[in-house]
Amino acid sequence: MVDYSVKGQVALLEVNNPPVNALSTAVRTGLRDGIAKASKDPKVKAIIICGKGQTFPAGADIREFGQPPRAPWLIEVGDSIEASLKPVVAAIHGTCLGGGLEVSLFCHYRIAVKSARVGFPEVNLGLLPGAAGTQRLPRLVGLPVALDMITSGRHVTALDAKKYGILDELVAGDLINAAIKYAMSVVGKPLMERRLRYKQVPGADKAREVCEAAMAQVKRKYKGYEAPVECVRAVRASVDLPYADGIRMESELFKQLNASGQARAQQYAFFAERTVSRWSMPNGSYRTAKALPVKTTAVLGAGTMGTGIAVCLLSAGLPVILLEQNEKLLQNGLRTIKALMEGSVKLGKVPMEVAQKATTLLKPTLNYEDLKDVDLVIEAVFENLKLKREVFGKLDKICKPSALLCSNTSTLDIDLAATSRPDKVAGMHFFAPAYHMRLLENIYGTKTSFMVEEGANPYEIDQIMEDLGMPMGPFKVRDLSGIDIGWRITQEVAKSLGTTITKETKYLGGERYCGIGDDLYEKGRHGRKTGLGFYKYEKKGGKISTPDPDALDIIEAYRQRRGIVKCKISSQEVIERQMYSSINEGFKILEEGICTRPEDIDISWLYGFTFPKYLGGPMFYASRIGLQKVYERICYYHENFPLKQRDCKDLRRRGSSTSGVYTMYPALGVVINSYCDMTTDGGGWTWVFWEVAVDAATRCCWRSPPFFYGYVEVYGYVEVCRLCRGNDNLHLLLSNGESEMRFDMEDFNNNTRYLQYTTFTVGNETSRYLATLSGPSGNVGT
């Protein structure tokens, strides 16, 4: 894991743990032993620590966080590096992150290539740098930079890192040769002043103001997140306490965070994000699919979504033809794109050169003929089926046969596009703002406005959801995406059902219908674009929202017209009704096979709706609350606030049976009672092989992802079972949310079948656990 060699008078410790050289137990051991060996070798005058392959260590091995910690601790390894009597140089390339950056801060010198990046991303995993990073970085760069880096988790370029004083030198050409030369140049120089533990934090006299301002900022910016708050506390200790006490405090705070549900959720989100990229469908998977080349694109419609999508494509360096139906709309769209590009440059999201190039890549047109050679067309016209069908008809005639014809529709059936090339037609639903959100997906939202109908205030609902960590409440989102868009969608839905919406419509397609949006629409309150929606804005297209008594009057008039008696809805109920209906919908999506893994749903929420990562996503959140409890509350809401037109009084009874109960809420109940399947990853490995016996009934709820790790809920006894592939073996992790049990499967590398049969105790209940593994050459067994 750490390759040791001596080049002339320099010992080279090369971390060799692909893919990212994570600081696993074996790597930590290798570094400790390498330093000891080099220290004893009289030929060696200096030591270099670097990474083999693509990067310097990118951090601790995240997969080890859920396991009992194993020595040597990173901080002990670091202490031995710092104590070395021979100079130690960190030679950095790739990403030097988290524990990797901590290792480099124990070194006496740090040099890097220009393309390298450094950072402390622990905060994104619900943690803080726990191997002296919070005590050593401030000593090197001062509080403001340290606080910014540690609380934001951002990656810093090598150029900036040199400016801040993190790096001593940037080198060009071969890194190892440059490092050897550099190491020899520092031999004999005093090391004491290079040992950060002995330094004072620069600007310590301003510590109080700086830390208080940072604390206020993280509380505002990262509402609900624990880690940024503890990061500030730990950094402050670098000034308030002697080094050793600061380290102790850092360690305490690290342990506290690591044991919290938030860290677990954020680490789950990290791996879930990687899991969902390994998609698989009946006719192929990420392994077999070949990407179609897209060199030229076109966007139809220069409204809010069309311009956003154009900015997204231009920012990726793709040429875009923007088509509109008349010159006025086209010019409006061009102005919007220019303003959005300028805004993105100001926010540092798009480099200036990219924005400048975008002006040459954008071609406006009113003529469909100009689209004949493009590889990809994204239609973003009004949500009107007739119009969309017309557009697709034209595109089908004009565009080359290989062109992909995509629709940004959020609601219409893509199969209705009616072209001669259905295999080249797809839905491509961007989330607003399209140039900012990382998700291209479609998961249906919540049923919030029911609550407003019953008496809740939209501003309170938004505040509650924002306090939970959502960047925008659901009503601000509706104003952003356009109340007129929602209105058009429901008109189309009604049309497709052969009906029309009136002031009295209470159900549409058998589901409860809320007409508050229609009333706002009729008053010209179309959201941000008109300066009025649920909120009032400082101008048309403005961003500063303020509650508007006129909107509340419209809502109250609506209630009176409908004879609805206003009732009080508590914060807890707002959260439950928002979250649980989404969770229920998530289980329905799994049950219907639209998604195969809970991670797919969670990632859609994390990136589509900016769901707070510290909760992990709605499905993960459900697992933490406990499915039994979630299910009971769903039953309660279903009985008291039915979303469907028909009677649902017998839900509780039916929900406990395995026969399908497909009304709005009970999907969860159905999935609770399903069994976990065996699956294969398409590459010859079989991964899911468990059966958990809980008395007579086996109750698993989540299907395991067909890849290297997954989660399975075992109702009533164990919360999470996780199958992980470590670097050199396979293990299974069982957890009840507080403690975890690990089962190693050491025969994995020998491709032999392995049977593990054991008993374990969780919450005073003893269950039997049986797991069987087969390698590529074996058969699946149970």
Ligand SMILES: CCC/C=C/C(=O)SCCNC(=O)CCNC(=O)[C@H](O)C(C)(C)COP(=O)([O-])OP(=O)([O-])OC[C@H]1O[C@@H](n2cnc3c(N)ncnc32)[C@H](O)[C@@H]1OP(=O)([O-])[O-]
């Ligand atoms: C007390 C000590 C305190 C220290 C705390 C820390 O250091 S906290 C840590 C602080 N560090 C961080 O938070 C850095 C987290 N990592 C990253 O941000 C990115 O991975 C990257 C920028 C390093 C590379 O991006 P990229 O797009 O080139 O690649 P990619 O993202 O697709 O990953 C490739 C594979 O590597 C895997 N893997 C990655 N990192 C780790 C890890 N640390 N561990 C284990 N595994 C890790 C990843 O799961 C994936 O595996 P898969 O799915 O193929 O089986």
